[in-house]
Amino acid sequence: MAAIEVNGKSYEVDEEGYLSDLNQWDKDVAEAMANAEDCKLTDEHWDIINFLREYYEEYQIAPAVRVLTKAVGKKLGKDKGNSKYLYELFPYGPGKQACKYAGLPKPTGCV
Amino acid sequence: MATKKFMYLNRKAPYGTVYALESLEVVLIGAAFEQDVSLAFIGDGVYQLVKGQKTDGIGMKNFSPTFAALGDYEVNKIYVEKESLEERGLTLEDLQHLVWEDEDDDYAEKDSIRLVNRSELADVLDDQDIVLSF
Numbered sequence: 001m002a003a004i005e006v007n008g009k010s011y012e013v014d015e016e017g018y019l020s021d022l023n024q025w026d027k028d029v030a031e032a033m034a035n036a037e038d039c040k041l042t043d044e045h046w047d048i049i050n051f052l053r054e055y056y057e058e059y060q061i062a063p064a065v066r067v068l069t070k071a072v073g074k075k076l077g078k079d080k081g082n083s084k085y086l087y088e089l090f091p092y093g094p095g096k097q098a099c100k101y102a103g104l105p106k107p108t109g110c111v
Numbered sequence: 112m113a114t115k116k117f118m119y120l121n122r123k124a125p126y127g128t129v130y131a132l133e134s135l136e137v138v139l140i141g142a143a144f145e146q147d148v149s150l151a152f153i154g155d156g157v158y159q160l161v162k163g164q165k166t167d168g169i170g171m172k173n174f175s176p177t178f179a180a181l182g183d184y185e186v187n188k189i190y191v192e193k194e195s196l197e198e199r200g201l202t203l204e205d206l207q208h209l210v211w212e213d214e215d216d217d218y219a220e221k222d223s224i225r226l227v228n229r230s231e232l233a234d235v236l237d238d239q240d241i242v243l244s245f
Contacts, residue, residue, distance in 0.1 A: 059180035060172070064143055067183045074218075 006032040018100050022056070025103030033101050037092065041101070045089055047076055052102040062107040065095045115240040116147045121156035122244065125175065126166065131159050132174055134245035139177075142184040149188040149239070150181075151232060157195045160206040160224075175207065182211030187223045194229050 004011045006028045012020040017033065019025055030049060034041045041049075051072060055063055063071065065083070073081015080086075086094035095107040119138050123130045142148060152160055159175070166173040181189070189209060196202060209223040227235065236242060 058176060060174055060176045061139065061180060063180070063183065064139070066143065067180075071183060 004029060004032060016100075016106065018106055019103040022103045022105075025053075029103070030101045037097070039090075039097075044080075045098075045101075047080075048072065048086070048089060048094065048098050049102045051075060052098055052104060056102070056104050062095070062099045062102075062104040064107055065093070068094060068098075114145070114147050116238065117141060117149070118236060118239040118242045119148070119150045120236070120242055120244045121150065121152045121159055122154045124155040125159040125164065126169060126171055130245040131156070134243075135174060135177055137243070137245075138181070138186060139184060142181075142186055148186045149190065149235070150186065151190040151192070151235070153192040153195045153232070155199075157191060157199060157201060157206075160189075160191065160209075161201070162205065162207045178207055178209060181209065182223060185211070187211035187221070188225065189223045190225050190227050190232055190235055192229060192232050193226050196226075 002013050002015065002017075004013055004017075009028070011024050011029050014020055019029070031041060034045070039045075052062065052068070055061075055068075055071065065086075069081055069083055069086060071081075072086070083094075086098075090097040099105070099107055119134055119141075121131060121134055125131045138148065138150065160178060162175075164173050164175045181187070191203075191206065196205075203224070203226060206224065210220040211223050212218045213221050
């Protein structure tokens with residue numbers, strides 16, 4: 001099992017870099033994962049990351065991109081609930097990349 | 112691609128076998144393909160929708176909260192067989208209250224669960240293009 005080291009703390013990850021245990025998640029590991037992919041986390045990124053964590057807490061799944069887009073539009077405003085906005089924040093794909101930083105498993109059905 | 116009517120028929124209790132969880136995962140994956148999706152719960156399958164599930168004692172993930180996300184996936188036809196509930200001493204009140212939001216009706220919350228009797232369910236099944244049984 002691979003692991004990421006941040007500030008002396010070790011986080012177990014799977015072969016694609018997703019946290020093995022979402023309870024291990026904290027902001028430090030999110031920042032470290034983002035830095036490793038040359039992504040600087042802004043408040044706008046955090047809005048999505050926090051949204052995903054809340055969604056997982058309630059429904060026990062990482063939502064599909066289509067569902068995420070719609071739900072973000074409803075919660076954070078129509079200007080943010082579109083794939084252009086989300087892909088600008090997370091160019092590797094809002095599902096894959098944002099879920100990874102949020103400590104969630106890869107979305108169900110995401111290849 | 113022409114839209115087909117997909118029915119996921121759930122017949123088993125939520126834990127003890129992997130059928131229930133696998134079915135739910137297939138439903139979520141399948142929903143991405145924008146087909147006309149329905150779910151039906153018969154026999155011990157009705158236990159999957161019982162509210163207040165706690166799985167701490169059996170060391171399995173409680174996936175029942177995920178049923179509440181089905182509305183977000185535009186899966187809003189969830190049939191529950193009346194006889195199966197009655198045979199197990201259950202009523203609709205024992206099940207999760209599943210809803211979906213109708214975008215065309217100012218996001219009004221509407222019930223997803225449809226209580227049907229055995230012969231009504233037979234007609235629903237007869238109307239499907241594809242039935243996947245779990």
